[in-house]
Amino acid sequence: MSRELTVIACLSLAGGQGKTTFVTLMGKVLAAAGYTVLLVDGDPQSNLTTFLGHEVAADEPTLLELFKGNVELEDAIYPTKIKNLYLIPSDDGLDNVQEYLSGSGVGAMLLKKRLAAAQGSFDICLIDSPPQRSQICKSVIGAAEQIIIPCEATVKGFGSLVRTIDAINELKEVGASSAEILGVIPFRDKWVGSNQTKESRDAIAAMATVVEQAMILPSIRESEKFKQAISREQTLEELGVPELGYPFEMLLKRLESKEVVAA
Numbered sequence: 582m583s584r585e586l587t588v589i590a591c592l593s594l595a596g597g598q599g600k601t602t603f604v605t606l607m608g609k610v611l612a613a614a615g616y617t618v619l620l621v622d623g624d625p626q627s628n629l630t631t632f633l634g635h636e637v638a639a640d641e642p643t644l645l646e647l648f649k650g651n652v653e654l655e656d657a658i659y660p661t662k663i664k665n666l667y668l669i670p671s672d673d674g675l676d677n678v679q680e681y682l683s684g685s686g687v688g689a690m691l692l693k694k695r696l697a698a699a700q701g702s703f704d705i706c707l708i709d710s711p712p713q714r715s716q717i718c719k720s721v722i723g724a725a726e727q728i729i730i731p732c733e734a735t736v737k738g739f740g741s742l743v744r745t746i747d748a749i750n751e752l753k754e755v756g757a758s759s760a761e762i763l764g765v766i767p768f769r770d771k772w773v774g775s776n777q778t779k780e781s782r783d784a785i786a787a788m789a790t791v792v793e794q795a796m797i798l799p800s801i802r803e804s805e806k807f808k809q810a811i812s813r814e815q816t817l818e819e820l821g822v823p824e825l826g827y828p829f830e831m832l833l834k835r836l837e838s839k840e841v842v843a844a
């Protein structure tokens with residue numbers, strides 16, 4: 582059966598904004614909902630590869646070889662332990678692609694071109710990106726049809742949102758991106774009992790001055806449970822905290838209602 586592929590990038594231009602945590606858990610939620618999902622580790626730190634328990638062997642093709650056109654797409658895709666969930670892994674060697682991309686002259690178009698062959702085999706491709714405004718980051722923006730921006734509910738997170746929107750607009754201006762921003766997810770939203778902290782509230786209010794209020798999606802709460810869910814390879818439900826999975830379930834509903842993915 583032929584499938585319509587949607588490419589979604591998770592992007593935020595600062596460290597520790599929840600990109601890799603989001604991609605890991607959202608990938609699992611989408612796979613559990615029956616979608617065939619391809620995750621792409623676009624960060625030389627390769628935390629996504631680690632979070633999915635994948636170890637890159639010495640002679641194994643990764644995103645680097647795919648970028649360079651040395652292998653076909655299917656040779657760089659590996660199954661994970663989870664049904665319907667596949668990975669294009671990376672390791673720190675991915676840093677070597679920066680020079681290749683800037684030398685190619687069409688770096689911003691390259692990932693889109695390489696992922697085109699996933700059409701027909703996958704429903705959703707979800708890309709994790711590096712925190713810097715690098716050549717890889719430009720290629721991720723160029724490949725994306727939709728962009729999700731997680732941002733810590735702090736002054737730093739607000740700065741990351743501003744930089745991320747700026748980077749997307751820069752590529753749009755030169756015609757290298759036609760991505761839509763799907764939404765902003767406040768990350769590590771802190772609550773004490775039933776009260777949101779002032780820092781979180783103020784940071785999320787500031788985010789709503791940069792994008793429309795409707796673009797601010799339900800936040801990911803500050804909790805050690807997310808780290809545990811990833812390290813123990815359990816779902817938030819299995820950890821006894823299903824309520825923390827609310828932002829992921831809501832995003833799934835939004836993707837289906839906006840017909841970004843077929844319900």
Ligand SMILES: Nc1ncnc2c1ncn2[C@@H]1O[C@H](COP(=O)(O)OP(=O)(O)OP(=O)(O)O)[C@@H](O)[C@H]1O
Nearest residue numbers: 595596597598599600601602712802803804807808
């Ligand atoms: N809900 C949460 N509450 C508190 N800490 C969290 C939560 N989710 C994840 N973390 C921790 O926050 C840190 C940053 O998360 P993550 O690695 O997903 O961010 P990132 O944007 O991918 O970072 P980088 O830019 O370095 O790749 C990690 O140490 C992670 O374990």
Ligand SMILES: [Mg+2]
Nearest residue numbers: 600601624628
């Ligand atoms: Mg990361």
